[in-house]
Amino acid sequence: MARTTTIGVLALQGAFDLHRKALARLGVDYRLVKTAADFAVVDALIIPGGETTTMRWFLKNENLTDDLVRFVNEKPVMGTCAGMILLAKKVAGDIVDDGLGVIDIDVRRNAYGRQVHSHTGEGRIDLGEGPRSFPMVFIRAPRIERVGRDVQILGTCDDEPTMVAAGNVLVMSFHPELSGSDAVHEYFIQTFVKQFDSELPRTPAGGISQ
Amino acid sequence: MNIDDKRKVKIGLAEMLKGGVIMDVTNAEQAKIAEDAGAAAVMALERVPADIRKDGGVARMADPRKIEEIKQAVTIPVMAKCRIGHFAEAQILQAMEVDFIDESEVLTPADEANHVEKDQFTVPFVCGCRNLGEALRRIGEGAAMIRTKGEAGSGNIVEAVRHMRLVHGSIKRLTVLTPEELMAEAKELRAPFELVKWVAKNGKLPVPNFAAGGIATPADASLMMQLGAESVFVGSGIFKSEDPAPRARAIVQATTHYLDFGKLAEISKGLGEAMVGLEIRDIPENELLQVR
Numbered sequence: 001m002a003r004t005t006t007i008g009v010l011a012l013q014g015a016f017d018l019h020r021k022a023l024a025r026l027g028v029d030y031r032l033v034k035t036a037a038d039f040a041v042v043d044a045l046i047i048p049g050g051e052t053t054t055m056r057w058f059l060k061n062e063n064l065t066d067d068l069v070r071f072v073n074e075k076p077v078m079g080t081c082a083g084m085i086l087l088a089k090k091v092a093g094d095i096v097d098d099g100l101g102v103i104d105i106d107v108r109r110n111a112y113g114r115q116v117h118s119h120t121g122e123g124r125i126d127l128g129e130g131p132r133s134f135p136m137v138f139i140r141a142p143r144i145e146r147v148g149r150d151v152q153i154l155g156t157c158d159d160e161p162t163m164v165a166a167g168n169v170l171v172m173s174f175h176p177e178l179s180g181s182d183a184v185h186e187y188f189i190q191t192f193v194k195q196f197d198s199e200l201p202r203t204p205a206g207g208i209s210q
Numbered sequence: 211m212n213i214d215d216k217r218k219v220k221i222g223l224a225e226m227l228k229g230g231v232i233m234d235v236t237n238a239e240q241a242k243i244a245e246d247a248g249a250a251a252v253m254a255l256e257r258v259p260a261d262i263r264k265d266g267g268v269a270r271m272a273d274p275r276k277i278e279e280i281k282q283a284v285t286i287p288v289m290a291k292c293r294i295g296h297f298a299e300a301q302i303l304q305a306m307e308v309d310f311i312d313e314s315e316v317l318t319p320a321d322e323a324n325h326v327e328k329d330q331f332t333v334p335f336v337c338g339c340r341n342l343g344e345a346l347r348r349i350g351e352g353a354a355m356i357r358t359k360g361e362a363g364s365g366n367i368v369e370a371v372r373h374m375r376l377v378h379g380s381i382k383r384l385t386v387l388t389p390e391e392l393m394a395e396a397k398e399l400r401a402p403f404e405l406v407k408w409v410a411k412n413g414k415l416p417v418p419n420f421a422a423g424g425i426a427t428p429a430d431a432s433l434m435m436q437l438g439a440e441s442v443f444v445g446s447g448i449f450k451s452e453d454p455a456p457r458a459r460a461i462v463q464a465t466t467h468y469l470d471f472g473k474l475a476e477i478s479k480g481l482g483e484a485m486v487g488l489e490i491r492d493i494p495e496n497e498l499l500q501v502r
Contacts, residue, residue: 011229011466012229012466013228013229013230013250013466014226014228014229014230015225015226015228016228016229017225017228017440018225034466034467034470035470049225049226050226050227050228050229050230050250051226051227051230051250051251051286051287053245053285053286054230054248054249054250054286054462057248057462058248058466061248061459061463062463081226082226094285095285109285110285113307114287114307114308114309115223115287115307115308115309115310115333115334116304116307116332116333118219118222118223119211119219120211120215120218120219137218137219137222138219139219139222139223139226140223140226140287140309175222177225178218178222178225
């Protein structure tokens, strides 16, 4: 008998608790992921916002980078803010570095400046049912500066891409866990996790044309 | 942004700092050591609490040049302390674009009656508390994060434990009171009624709740996390210990893996001498920082 799908939330540091609560509200099984052993028992992963520097520190110091890379190359993964930075190809800004390169985008860390420049915005998303407005919260946020050819834009704010997807990876520069809506989490589960489970073609629904 | 969106953005950063350790630093070199040890943020101040306690005198906001150097040295958020009620220090810190202001009892209070009106600021504030009433008064003024006061610079965890248990005990009590009992309880707590009702309904504070004041070892961090803290501040505990870097790393790991006792044993090995602690009863009443 197939076991229940369990969604992991990377819980080394950051806003993992709010993602856990969103998953609980949606009635799916979840588990906080802190060690190599945890990766083995989850079917999908959410990498939360938090401090990129601290998360990278844990990945390096606790030898988790290889486990994470293996996982995100195979399984559905959603990254918000710092999570998106980890998964991106090139990272510019106060840290210039390569991300894990799991999705073909370049990002700029803290692109809007320090906390006093954190802001909210009325964004637009298309999760397959046509474009609609969505409140977006940006905290010391990164900006998506380049989107690869095979990457689909699913959300924008002020005419800039803020949510993109390719293959098994969904990333966003804003914080859906602070928006008061579970729509993005639900979309990740319905479109990425379930679709992946049934091995259907892995092209996400929806998209905003550039 | 309207007030709700402003609050969302301020509390948002507090949410991002959860599970991470915020370390007191007095210069760029210490800030770098903290960042390299996995700190999620640094707190810029002139002297760590243990030295403030030892040297006496008026403790103020740090020199803006020092804060600037610390900001240059690291990419993680930089916090800084202002004196209780000293809104001009807070205005200067906001103009310097620090990421968070700690309106802190560790510095010498500037106003014995009033705290800073924090909702007016764009930068988020964290404030200390000893009990639920104090926490809700600070949140009512606009604090985006609460921490226990503990007894800063003592290296003794007993006060932080007392404060965390008091806050959680009072929250639990609110959840079982009947609606008609809440007003009397609000009066007892000397807390805003709307916030008392919110806590009674939700069983938690409306902002993240961290621990501070006396954390000196990985075990101290684990203890506070198990008591319900969502993360920890370490003041004198790191740079007043024998070997700061390994101790800082160990406290970072302990805060994430606070329920993995085998790992805690491993990371607690051979860290050298912790800071010398103080017995709270030996501190004269008028030198206690938490009563400010």
